[in-house]
Amino acid sequence: MVKSIDDYYDIVGPQIIAEIHKKARKLYGKHIVHINSTFQGGGVAEMLLSLIPLMNDINVTTGWRVLHGNPDFYTITKKFHNGLQGEDFNFSDIKQQLYLETNEDFSQITHLDHDCVIIHDPQPLPIIKFFKKQQPWIWRCHVDLTSPHQELWEFLKHFIVRYDHMIVSNEQYKKEDIPIPQHIICPAIDPLDPKNKEIDSELIDYTLEKFEIPNDKPIITQVSRFDKWKDPINVLKIFKNIKKKIDCRLVLCGSLASDDPEGVLIYEQVKEAAGNMLENKDVILTTVENDILVNAIQSQSSVIIQKSLREGFGLTITEALWKSKPVVASKVGGVPIQITNGKDGFLFDPMDLKGFENKIIELIEHPDLAVKIGKNARDKVKKNFLITRQIVNYLDLLDEFINN
Amino acid sequence: MVKSIDDYYDIVGPQIIAEIHKKARKLYGKHIVHINSTFQGGGVAEMLLSLIPLMNDINVTTGWRVLHGNPDFYTITKKFHNGLQGEDFNFSDIKQQLYLETNEDFSQITHLDHDCVIIHDPQPLPIIKFFKKQQPWIWRCHVDLTSPHQELWEFLKHFIVRYDHMIVSNEQYKKEDIPIPQHIICPAIDPLDPKNKEIDSELIDYTLEKFEIPNDKPIITQVSRFDKWKDPINVLKIFKNIKKKIDCRLVLCGSLASDDPEGVLIYEQVKEAAGNMLENKDVILTTVENDILVNAIQSQSSVIIQKSLREGFGLTITEALWKSKPVVASKVGGVPIQITNGKDGFLFDPMDLKGFENKIIELIEHPDLAVKIGKNARDKVKKNFLITRQIVNYLDLLDEFINN
Numbered sequence: 001m002v003k004s005i006d007d008y009y010d011i012v013g014p015q016i017i018a019e020i021h022k023k024a025r026k027l028y029g030k031h032i033v034h035i036n037s038t039f040q041g042g043g044v045a046e047m048l049l050s051l052i053p054l055m056n057d058i059n060v061t062t063g064w065r066v067l068h069g070n071p072d073f074y075t076i077t078k079k080f081h082n083g084l085q086g087e088d089f090n091f092s093d094i095k096q097q098l099y100l101e102t103n104e105d106f107s108q109i110t111h112l113d114h115d116c117v118i119i120h121d122p123q124p125l126p127i128i129k130f131f132k133k134q135q136p137w138i139w140r141c142h143v144d145l146t147s148p149h150q151e152l153w154e155f156l157k158h159f160i161v162r163y164d165h166m167i168v169s170n171e172q173y174k175k176e177d178i179p180i181p182q183h184i185i186c187p188a189i190d191p192l193d194p195k196n197k198e199i200d201s202e203l204i205d206y207t208l209e210k211f212e213i214p215n216d217k218p219i220i221t222q223v224s225r226f227d228k229w230k231d232p233i234n235v236l237k238i239f240k241n242i243k244k245k246i247d248c249r250l251v252l253c254g255s256l257a258s259d260d261p262e263g264v265l266i267y268e269q270v271k272e273a274a275g276n277m278l279e280n281k282d283v284i285l286t287t288v289e290n291d292i293l294v295n296a297i298q299s300q301s302s303v304i305i306q307k308s309l310r311e312g313f314g315l316t317i318t319e320a321l322w323k324s325k326p327v328v329a330s331k332v333g334g335v336p337i338q339i340t341n342g343k344d345g346f347l348f349d350p351m352d353l354k355g356f357e358n359k360i361i362e363l364i365e366h367p368d369l370a371v372k373i374g375k376n377a378r379d380k381v382k383k384n385f386l387i388t389r390q391i392v393n394y395l396d397l398l399d400e401f402i403n404n
Numbered sequence: 405m406v407k408s409i410d411d412y413y414d415i416v417g418p419q420i421i422a423e424i425h426k427k428a429r430k431l432y433g434k435h436i437v438h439i440n441s442t443f444q445g446g447g448v449a450e451m452l453l454s455l456i457p458l459m460n461d462i463n464v465t466t467g468w469r470v471l472h473g474n475p476d477f478y479t480i481t482k483k484f485h486n487g488l489q490g491e492d493f494n495f496s497d498i499k500q501q502l503y504l505e506t507n508e509d510f511s512q513i514t515h516l517d518h519d520c521v522i523i524h525d526p527q528p529l530p531i532i533k534f535f536k537k538q539q540p541w542i543w544r545c546h547v548d549l550t551s552p553h554q555e556l557w558e559f560l561k562h563f564i565v566r567y568d569h570m571i572v573s574n575e576q577y578k579k580e581d582i583p584i585p586q587h588i589i590c591p592a593i594d595p596l597d598p599k600n601k602e603i604d605s606e607l608i609d610y611t612l613e614k615f616e617i618p619n620d621k622p623i624i625t626q627v628s629r630f631d632k633w634k635d636p637i638n639v640l641k642i643f644k645n646i647k648k649k650i651d652c653r654l655v656l657c658g659s660l661a662s663d664d665p666e667g668v669l670i671y672e673q674v675k676e677a678a679g680n681m682l683e684n685k686d687v688i689l690t691t692v693e694n695d696i697l698v699n700a701i702q703s704q705s706s707v708i709i710q711k712s713l714r715e716g717f718g719l720t721i722t723e724a725l726w727k728s729k730p731v732v733a734s735k736v737g738g739v740p741i742q743i744t745n746g747k748d749g750f751l752f753d754p755m756d757l758k759g760f761e762n763k764i765i766e767l768i769e770h771p772d773l774a775v776k777i778g779k780n781a782r783d784k785v786k787k788n789f790l791i792t793r794q795i796v797n798y799l800d801l802l803d804e805f806i807n808n
Contacts, residue, residue, distance in 0.1 A: 001509075039470075040472070053509065056513055062513065063514065063515055065469075066470065068470075109457055109466065109467060
């Protein structure tokens with residue numbers, strides 16, 4: 001079904017919808033294009049899949065091009081992505097070369113006569129070098145830039161400075177050494193996405209039964225890739241202690257891409273650490289890629305935990321908050337933007353396992369507290385982290401970029 | 405490296421390169437766009453990956469858009485694809501609906517102000533319905549249309565008649581019940597593609613050793629997906645008989661997509677049928693997706709067999725002919741377009757196993773015959789089935805579509 005802004009009227013109210021239409025008027029007749037490197041998989045593609053049709057629905061003509069590379073290219077740019085987040089790797093000439101060549105190849109078959117070009121993340125960043133630039137170009141970086149691999153960063157800066165503007169996801173990611181204007185757009189979720197739309201208890205029950213997740217006891221859930229930065233082993237430790245005091249279950253729900261050998265490794269480690277708790281389903285690991293399943297698990301959970309060691313923003317937290325769930329999360333990266341401790345969720349130092357444990361127990365034992373926190377959580381997301389707010393941000397910035 | 409027509413000068417000679425530049429002049433300032441449904445995998449994507457950069461190199465501005473669908477969409481359109489080739493399936497309303505919805509969604513984010521729109525294969529066919537058409541639209545069908553699933557065909561015809569022209573791969577695929585002009589463009593290979601470029605014996609030896617394919621005996625090869633239409637079980641039967649008379653090896657080389665359960669099944673059947681011939685490598689099955697490996701295997705083979713029960717055109721045959729190999733193939737579909745029996749290859753009824761057997765033995769026993777046939781084979785491809793000839797075809801048709 002073709003996406004329309006009308007579908008959001010009942011969720012966000014007439015005022016914001018009218019505001020969106022008003023801001024869109026300034027951009028009638030303009031043509032914008034977004035370029036990223038995948039249609040499917042990952043938060044950026046998901047966001048574009050919602051944003052771009054809605055922009056067209058409000059008559060801001062917006063296209064989407066996907067940079068295509070061979071498997072080596074994606075391996076390299078994954079290393080770049082992790083490198084921007086501070087991981088070390090061998091930044092070799094051959095990697096730089098394939099990175100640039102793929103961008104140059106793509107530029108040969110891509111023709112940009114748009115009024116504004118928006119490039120997402122590092123994969124297509126250098127493409128700007130291969131065009132006769134004749135419009136504002138924006139680099140939209142979704143990555144945590146607080147401590148990038150230095151050599152990589154110096155290399156990428158050569159392309160970044162060709163851009164007219166840069167957009168990052170929060171204040172901390174602004175870089176002092178980038179002499180172009182930097183703006184902030186917070187990530188957002190689409191409340192009508194299968195992962196986030198309201199589903200009734202019948203569908204929840206049906207889905208959980210289908211995937212063999214019993215809901216006879218309180219469920220604690222972490223939704224995250226199997227990744228060392230998500231610290232699943234310590235989530236297990238916390239759960240073991242909770243389990244001594246309250247009868248409940250832990251669900252670790254994460255996708256497992258076959259092209260991610262590290263993910264498979266972590267998954268195996270978690271499986272081993274969970275041991276016989278898997279047999280009676282005290283601990284449930286699920287790697288099924290099914291949005292309704294994720295939705296059902298989050299909706300059914302008593303508490304959501306997000307024990308990340310690093311977190312750019314944490315869209316899985318946003319999803320849980322939107323479902324009025326109490327979230328107990330690490331105070332890292334962009335998480336405090338979403339959660340005000342004690343008001344709409346709880347924050348702990350990632351090493352404070354006891355803090356996580358006690359708060360989760362308190363929330364399960366005091367459903368009234370869980371409800372109160374969950375209500376505030378939903379309000380926070382409604383006001384700040386829905387796709388409609390993101391559309392407003394983009395409209396404001398596009399007006400600034402194109403019309404000023 | 406950015407593709408350039410200059411790189412083909414030494415292969416096809418100055419005359420055809422000059423012809424290409426001359427024909428391109430008529431299209432200066434025009435903007436063409438191709439739309440298909442995947443960047444990677446399959447002959448169509450491969451062809452576009454060569455064609456589109458080369459068109460831009462000769463200053464015929466040509467773009468490429470890829471229709472994006474969810475996994476269900478690809479499952480459905482695969483059934484449509486097989487249905488067009490005559491396979492039966494349940495042509496349900498829900499399939500039609502998702503097919504149309506995906507095309508409508510894509511149309512919402514795609515803006516076509518080009519001088520000509522070329523749509524490849526059935527996946528994006530109905531997108532034409534969702535545009536205010538203002539230029540010639542071409543449907544380029546790469547599929548064997550001789551006996552399509554009737555109900556599906558009637559459904560697709562509603563969209564086909566909206567097009568200005570249709571292009572098929574050979575005379576037999578033209579349809580009497582389609583009242584729009586129909587043209588023919590034969591498939592072609594790119595001689596500079598890693599799968600087809602000339603590689604020296606050192607690289608061949610290195611590659612075969614790396615993938616543990618011994619080259620101490622004559623090799624008979626079939627390169628094909630593990631698919632019932634490629635009849636691998638009968639290839640094994642033929643080989644068993646040959647093996648009684650000549651000491652040689654059989655290589656079955658085909659990719660095995662994890663999303664193709666039928667392929668996995670066929671592969672298992674072949675494995676079982678090969679039995680202990682696998683142990684001493686009399687029969688070698690390889691499913692590695694590596695273009696240089698395919699190139700090395702073809703280059704090292706004494707005879708190439710293509711025992712298809714159906715074959716739209718058979719690009720794997722073209723690849724073998726281009727490597728000056730004697731090909732023994734089924735006389736089905738588009739194969740006779742490529743092979744003139746006894747001159748540049750050999751054709752047999754697909755049920756004539758004895759014919760295949762005897763000819764392969766003859767070719768291994770008489771290398772002089774193999775060399776003579778192989779030389780003619782390469783000439784045939786050079787004249788008819790290289791990407792440069794396809795560029796000439798496209799330039800001629802585009803001139804007709806746009807300028808007349």
